[in-house]
Amino acid sequence: xxxxxxxxLGCHDGRFYNLxxxxxxxxxxxxxxxxxxxxxxxxxxxxxxxxxxxxxxxxRDQGFSYRDMEEVLGLMLPVTHAxxxxxxxxxxxxxxxIRTHVLAWSALTVRYSYEIFEKSEMRLCATGEVELxxxxxxxxxxxxxxxxxxxxxxxxxxxxxxxxxx
Numbered sequence: 001x002x003x004x005x006x007x008x009l010g011c012h013d014g015r016f017y018n019l020x021x022x023x024x025x026x027x028x029x030x031x032x033x034x035x036x037x038x039x040x041x042x043x044x045x046x047x048x049x050x051x052x053x054x055x056x057x058x059x060r061d062q063g064f065s066y067r068d069m070e071e072v073l074g075l076m077l078p079v080t081h082a083x084x085x086x087x088x089x090x091x092x093x094x095x096x097x098i099r100t101h102v103l104a105w106s107a108l109t110v111r112y113s114y115e116i117f118e119k120s121e122m123r124l125c126a127t128g129e130v131e132l133x134x135x136x137x138x139x140x141x142x143x144x145x146x147x148x149x150x151x152x153x154x155x156x157x158x159x160x161x162x163x164x165x166x
Contacts, residue, residue, distance in 0.1 A: 023156035024101035025058040028119065031094050041089040042096075047116065047126050048082060054100035055112045055130065062152045070137055073146050077132040080109070084128035088118070095119035102157035104164040107144050109133050110153065111164060 029050060037043045056066060069075050090096055096116055103113040109131055116126040134143045153160065 022101045022159060023062070024099055025054070025061045027054050027057040027098045027100070029053060029096045029098065031090055031092050031096065033092055036092045040091055042091070042094075042125075044084075044086065047084045047086070047128065048130075050096055050098050050116055051082070051084070051100075051112070051114050051128060051130050054098035054114055057098075058100040058102075058112070059149075059152065062156055064149055064152050069146055069149070074137045075143055075146060076135055076137050077110070077145075078135060079130055080133045081111075081131040082128070083130075084126055086126050088123055088125045090116070090118055090125050096125070097122070102153055102160050103129060104160045104162060105145075105150075105153040105157065106161070106163045107150070108142065109163060110145065110149075111160075 031042060035042055035046050059066060066077070069077075095118070097119050099115040099117065101113055102110060104111040111129055111131040114126070114128045114130070115124060116128075117123060118125055134145045135141060136143050
């Protein structure tokens with residue numbers, strides 16, 4: 001977990017941005033044989049799974065539980081938009097560092113931003129964004145994000161309030 005004050009952390013819509021303050025979280029994952037394709041590099045769709053790992057660990061690090069949100073509050077956050085830009089390959093046994101932070105949030109959606117690095121050289125391998133909307137678990141109807149999650153965003157990503165679209 002780290003804090004960045006006005007530091008360039010990534011890009012949105014092809015442009016670099018500064019955030020007044022944001023909390024980012026680094027997660028690690030060692031690539032297994034099941035993760036690589038015939039060319040010996042991380043299969044392209046696995047990057048989205050690394051994004052999921054990153055955002056799950058980000059909210060957990062902030063003291064929020066997706067499981068409780070689903071089981072207790074009856075809400076879920078399906079992906080409504082995903083983008084991944086591939087920069088450099090990861091290979092079997094590399095350790096991927098998934099840097100995650102909240103880029104934007106509103107009462108109904110949250111957009112996470114990601115950078116994936118190869119750990120030994122901190123070589124940038126991919127960047128991306130994922131936006132999630134909120135639905136009721138039972139009826140799959142749009143719903144507002146839970147107040148407890150909004151409070152997390154207000155504390156950890158105050159500069160991200162407002163929706164950003166590609």
